[in-house]
Amino acid sequence: MGWIALSVLVLVSEAQAQEVCLSAEEDPYLLFGTKTAYNFAHTAGISTTRIQDVIGCSPIAFWSLNRHGSHNPELNEINELQRLQDLRDNIIANYKNGNFRNTNQRMCTSDVNLLERWQWSARHTAASAGELTSEGYVTAQNLAQAWRQRYPGLLTDNRHDYLFKYLNDRRSTSSFRAYTEGLFRAQAQDQDIPNASDEKLLTPYKFCPAWTKDVEQNNETTSYQLIFESKQEYRDMINNISLRLGFNYEIDKESIKRMYQMCRYNKAWDIAQISPWCAAFTKSDLQRLEYAEDLETYYKYGYGSPINQKLGCGLVKDMFDFFQHQIESGDIPQQPRAKIYFTDAPTLLLTLTSLGAHRQVTPLTGDNYRTQVQQRKWVTSTVAPYNANLAAVLYKCDPNSNYQIQEKYQVLFLENEQQMVLDNCRVGLCDWSLVKQKYGNTSSCDMQFCNAANSLNSLFGISLALLSLVVRYISV
Ligand SMILES: *[C@@H]1O[C@H](CO)[C@@H](O)[C@H](O)[C@H]1NC(C)=O
Ligand SMILES: *[C@@H]1O[C@H](CO)[C@@H](O)[C@H](O)[C@H]1NC(C)=O
Numbered sequence: 385m386g387w388i389a390l391s392v393l394v395l396v397s398e399a400q401a402q403e404v405c406l407s408a409e410e411d412p413y414l415l416f417g418t419k420t421a422y423n424f425a426h427t428a429g430i431s432t433t434r435i436q437d438v439i440g441c442s443p444i445a446f447w448s449l450n451r452h453g454s455h456n457p458e459l460n461e462i463n464e465l466q467r468l469q470d471l472r473d474n475i476i477a478n479y480k481n482g483n484f485r486n487t488n489q490r491m492c493t494s495d496v497n498l499l500e501r502w503q504w505s506a507r508h509t510a511a512s513a514g515e516l517t518s519e520g521y522v523t524a525q526n527l528a529q530a531w532r533q534r535y536p537g538l539l540t541d542n543r544h545d546y547l548f549k550y551l552n553d554r555r556s557t558s559s560f561r562a563y564t565e566g567l568f569r570a571q572a573q574d575q576d577i578p579n580a581s582d583e584k585l586l587t588p589y590k591f592c593p594a595w596t597k598d599v600e601q602n603n604e605t606t607s608y609q610l611i612f613e614s615k616q617e618y619r620d621m622i623n624n625i626s627l628r629l630g631f632n633y634e635i636d637k638e639s640i641k642r643m644y645q646m647c648r649y650n651k652a653w654d655i656a657q658i659s660p661w662c663a664a665f666t667k668s669d670l671q672r673l674e675y676a677e678d679l680e681t682y683y684k685y686g687y688g689s690p691i692n693q694k695l696g697c698g699l700v701k702d703m704f705d706f707f708q709h710q711i712e713s714g715d716i717p718q719q720p721r722a723k724i725y726f727t728d729a730p731t732l733l734l735t736l737t738s739l740g741a742h743r744q745v746t747p748l749t750g751d752n753y754r755t756q757v758q759q760r761k762w763v764t765s766t767v768a769p770y771n772a773n774l775a776a777v778l779y780k781c782d783p784n785s786n787y788q789i790q791e792k793y794q795v796l797f798l799e800n801e802q803q804m805v806l807d808n809c810r811v812g813l814c815d816w817s818l819v820k821q822k823y824g825n826t827s828s829c830d831m832q833f834c835n836a837a838n839s840l841n842s843l844f845g846i847s848l849a850l851l852s853l854v855v856r857y858i859s860v
């Protein structure tokens with residue numbers, strides 16, 4: 385009798401443990417900041433309308449900035465991520481030992497089994513570090529085909545209609561190759577595509593000592609993220625994850641970040657595959673991790689640091705000058721008619737900041753997660769996922785045929801193939817006079833400030849040195 389009561393008790397407490405299969409969620413949370421797959425970034429709002437059709441107008445020039453696709457782990461991440469094998473062993477041991485006290489948080493049995501079978505892939509060697517994945521390659525090909533279908537008269541087979549620029553790294557070079565294969569329908573041996581590398585244009589932040597010093601190396605830049613990570617809502621998350629994995633103590637922040645990194649890499653390499661590492665996180669955990677990275681990008685490449693708006697203007701100016709040239713040439717189309725660039729997330733974010741897109745009225749901070757979780761405009765996951773793209777298309781219009789259009793030239797701004805929200809434009813469509821007013825002051829886009837701070841610094845350095853010399857002289 386007593387024995388039966390006991391086993392009933394055991395059964396009841398087992399049943400109370402939440403056996404949730406996070407990996408088998410019907411509606412999983414797939415927004416993973418800068419490591420979000422393109423397909424996940426805009427499933428909700430995917431546009432079925434023919435966004436390219438502007439009544440009374442025809443497209444005459446195409447400008448586009450593309451982020452590379454998903455890639456293998458970076459060289460400096462490989463050792464880190466391999467350490468997940470030890471963590472996996474500890475978690476499995478926790479589950480085998482029934483290591484759960486004061487908690488009903490569990491991974492479900494099939495998630496645990498998946499994790500037990502997880503292996504670090506031998507493919508990820510130093511030799512292939514950082515290289516574009518086949519997922520990233522195919523997405524770039526598909527994007528090129530989608531653009532070509534939208535603008536068949538503009539994006540033709542004539543190579544001289546184009547100018548491509550890409551960063552001199554493997555993932556951007558491969559993205560360029562994939563894109564041109566998609567555009568010209570798999571002619572991999574093509575050797576006459578006008579192309580150039582232009583590191584200064586495509587990674588302005590690498591050529592700006594003032595930014596390096598005032599933003600990248602400035603502790604304040606990361607302090608907002610650190611503040612958020614010290615908050616109760618973040619600590620609760622760590623505590624919950626630790627319990628869910630069977631630890632009786634809080635696992636360190638680095639382990640959490642490593643699991644998150646593996647989870648989001650897995651989902652970006654193969655969007656159909658389940659990642660056992662994602663099973664460690666609930667939706668609200670993932671939203672917190674996402675917000676922490678948004679804080680980082682907001683201050684590093686966004687509105688959080690005023691200098692970023694100036695630093696991003698190079699590509700905005702490039703777009704403006706390109707269109708201006710087309711307009712000035714009147715009815716004679718000028719080659720190239722399409723400029724297509726391949727770069728990284730920082731440069732894309734800096735450019736969007738310079739355009740004035742996704743501007744926050746209230747700055748993101750470590751303290752306002754609750755108010756910003758649902759309503760912020762700066763969402764790295766949807767703005768700069770893998771294969772993210774910004775396009776500006778110049779249209780020539782007959783103002784008499786569309787009552788909404790008063791000007792002969794219009795620019796349609798699209799991000800990730802959807803109309804972009806910009807002040808004073810009509811769902812992505814802006815009058816040329818407005819574009820000119822907003823982005824056409826070319827004299828306000830010089831990069832002198834990048835070195836000015838530096839020279840000021842060295843001047844300061846020299847005077848310090850002189851001063852110490854004087855002091856030494858005096859004290860001798
Ligand atoms: C890129 O341009 C160079 C000349 O500047 C040319 O030799 C090369 O074949 C081009 N690459 C492609 C893929 O067309
Ligand atoms: C910035 O952080 C570094 C390393 O944590 C520290 O040594 C330095 O004192 C900090 N500087 C400021 C201005 O807080």
Ligand SMILES: *[C@@H]1O[C@H](CO)[C@@H](O)[C@H](O)[C@H]1NC(C)=O
Nearest residue numbers: 489617620621624666668669
């Ligand atoms: C942690 O888990 C508890 C109990 O399941 C839950 O009420 C709470 O919302 C969780 N906190 C976070 C930050 O996920």
Ligand SMILES: *[C@@H]1O[C@H](CO)[C@@H](O)[C@H](O)[C@H]1NC(C)=O
Nearest residue numbers: 821824825826827828829830
């Ligand atoms: C253009 O930018 C320069 C430098 O920022 C500024 O002095 C000038 O007033 C601007 N001109 C216009 C027309 O906005």
